[in-house]
Amino acid sequence: MLKRSGYADLPLHTGVVPKWLADRMKLLGTEIIEALLINYGKKEVLTRLSDPLWFQSLGAVLGMDWHSSGITTSVMYALKRGINERAREFGLCICGGRGKYSRKTPDELLYLADATGLDGTSLVNASRLTAKVDGNAVQDGFQLYMHNFVLSDQGDWVVVQQGMNTLTRTARRYHWSSENLRSFVEEPHSGVTGENQGKILNLTDSAAKETRGSILSLTQENPDKMMKEIAKISNEEYALTFELHNDRNLKMPAHHDVRAEDVDLKRLGSVLATAYESNNQDFESLLLTPGLGPRTLQSLTLVSEVIYGTPSRFTDPARFSFAHGGKDGHPFPVPLKIYDESIRVLGDAIEKSRLGYNDKSECIRRLNATARQIEANCSPLADFEATIAHEKAHSKEWGGRTCMDEV
Numbered sequence: 183m184l185k186r187s188g189y190a191d192l193p194l195h196t197g198v199v200p201k202w203l204a205d206r207m208k209l210l211g212t213e214i215i216e217a218l219l220i221n222y223g224k225k226e227v228l229t230r231l232s233d234p235l236w237f238q239s240l241g242a243v244l245g246m247d248w249h250s251s252g253i254t255t256s257v258m259y260a261l262k263r264g265i266n267e268r269a270r271e272f273g274l275c276i277c278g279g280r281g282k283y284s285r286k287t288p289d290e291l292l293y294l295a296d297a298t299g300l301d302g303t304s305l306v307n308a309s310r311l312t313a314k315v316d317g318n319a320v321q322d323g324f325q326l327y328m329h330n331f332v333l334s335d336q337g338d339w340v341v342v343q344q345g346m347n348t349l350t351r352t353a354r355r356y357h358w359s360s361e362n363l364r365s366f367v368e369e370p371h372s373g374v375t376g377e378n379q380g381k382i383l384n385l386t387d388s389a390a391k392e393t394r395g396s397i398l399s400l401t402q403e404n405p406d407k408m409m410k411e412i413a414k415i416s417n418e419e420y421a422l423t424f425e426l427h428n429d430r431n432l433k434m435p436a437h438h439d440v441r442a443e444d445v446d447l448k449r450l451g452s453v454l455a456t457a458y459e460s461n462n463q464d465f466e467s468l469l470l471t472p473g474l475g476p477r478t479l480q481s482l483t484l485v486s487e488v489i490y491g492t493p494s495r496f497t498d499p500a501r502f503s504f505a506h507g508g509k510d511g512h513p514f515p516v517p518l519k520i521y522d523e524s525i526r527v528l529g530d531a532i533e534k535s536r537l538g539y540n541d542k543s544e545c546i547r548r549l550n551a552t553a554r555q556i557e558a559n560c561s562p563l564a565d566f567e568a569t570i571a572h573e574k575a576h577s578k579e580w581g582g583r584t585c586m587d588e589v
Contacts, residue, residue: 192251192353193436194346195510199246199256200585203509206521207244207256210485212264213528214240216272217489217543220535224273224334225361231332231340232359235496236488238434242502243488245509245516248444249434249500251353254344255280258330273335278309284329284343291331298335305333308360312341316356324354440513442566444500451564452557453483453504456549459562477580478523479549481505485524486550507573507582514573515582 199207218227230236241253244260262276269275275294278287288306295302309331317326324345332340341358435444457480484505487495500513506524507516531542556562574582 192254192355192434193249194351194353195247195250195252197252197585199252199509202518202583203245203516203585204256204260206518206525207246207260208264209525210521210528211240211244211257211260212268213525213532214485214489215261215265215274216532217528217546219272219274220532220543221489224336225338227274228332228334228338228340228359229361231342232357232361233493233496234355234357235499236493237342237355237357238499239496239502240488242499242508243484243505245503245506245521247438247508247510248440248503248512249438250510251344251346251355254342254353254355255328258328258342262330275333277331277333278329280328284313284327287329287331291333294333300333300335300337305331305339308339309341312356312358313343316343316345438510438512440500440503440508440570444498445504445564445566446498446501447564447566448557448561449495449498449553450501450504450566450569451562452553452560453480453501454564454569455556455560455562456480456483456553474523474527477517477576478520478527481520481524482527482546483549483553485528486546487553490547490550504569504573509585511584511586513570515577515584517573517577517580517582519579519581 215227218230230240237257238248238253241257242248244257246253246256258276259279262279265272265274265276277290277294278284287309291305291309292302294300295305309329313326313329316324324347326343326345329343330341332342337360339360342355343358344353344355346353457476484502488502503513506521507514509516527542528546531546534541535543
């Protein structure tokens with residue numbers, strides 16, 4: 183189980199997600215979750231959601247701005263709309279949200295507990311403790327404004343919440359998981375993403391165990407004695423600081439455009455080779471979808487990696503924006519015709535899997551395997567500028583659109 187899986191800089195973006203994108207994010211996001219459920223089960227869905235790098239890659243493949251803090255709120259909103267409509271079928275439900283919706287989480291959890299027989303009191307305590315720890319025990323300058331609690335009918339859960347630092351105009355996303363959680367106050371996070379503020383006061387760090395005990399002791403001391411001790415050190419520079427210990431770090435730059443240095447060009451090259459350099463007729467037979475073109479295969483290859491990839495594949499989330507672009511036009515406008523075709527093909531594969539016909543789902547899985555084989559054996563490097571130029575040249579043909587366009 184991933185714990186403290188990393189941090190990332192997330193610049194704040196203004197504006198709203200247009201309806202034409204939000205609706206598609208709901209459809210494709212729900213299909214990706216359903217594919218994970220079919221292939222791996224509920225625990226794996228929660229494990230993926232607890233990984234900051236996978237989460238950022240998911241947001242990019244869904245067409246959100248690849249590095250923005252808005253990925254958190256928009257992806258969770260899209261998944262909540264899609265998953266909760268099928269909560270009984272999936273065995274998953276998402277509570278909470280942004281602002282006033284976050285405060286409804288306890289009531290929602292108690293309702294679900296009544297319906298499933300789970301321990302509602304424990305779930306509410308978990309929700310409140312995760313918020314309290316990230317809001318108070320980790321003093322990193324970020325004020326929480328979003329709290330989502332993802333619950334399975336087996337009692338497993340993940341919390342995804344985000345705080346804002348108005349002075350630096352950055353956000354930090356926190357990931358929690360009930361899997362192998364030993365303590366809410368000692369190394370509890372599955373990951374933290376956000377603007378790297380250097381040293382912070384983190385009372386949840388394992389190195390702070392003695393400090394936590396000292397704080398408890400201080401609360402039992404006579405106030406007069408404590409005031410005298412504080413007076414002795416009032417003129418000294420004194421602070422307890424602890425570094426966050428993370429294994430999966432992600433540095434999100436401030437620039438909006440996707441640049442070559444943001445992408446693993448070898449991995450992108452293998453995706454392009456899978457889609458464009460193989461015999462298209464072979465892929466038509468492979469996917470059992472007559473007329474399917476190489477541009478849709480490019481998107482489906484990246485969608486396939488989000489479903490079937492291992493943790494090491496998500497260290498460059500910007501690469502996944504080459505599936506369906508970004509609403510801000512970076513790396514290119516969202517190609518609506520390609521996006522809709524991705525939704526259609528993946529949805530058809532899932533529907534056939536329910537009926538016992540797994541050929542199409544296996545074909546989508548093989549897209550990821552094929553790209554991995556090309557990457558390992560051929561080492562193709564993507565021509566970054568040519569790739570973006572190709573996308574923009576065909577943008578109108580593919581229904582390219584951004585949030586700056588008229589609704």
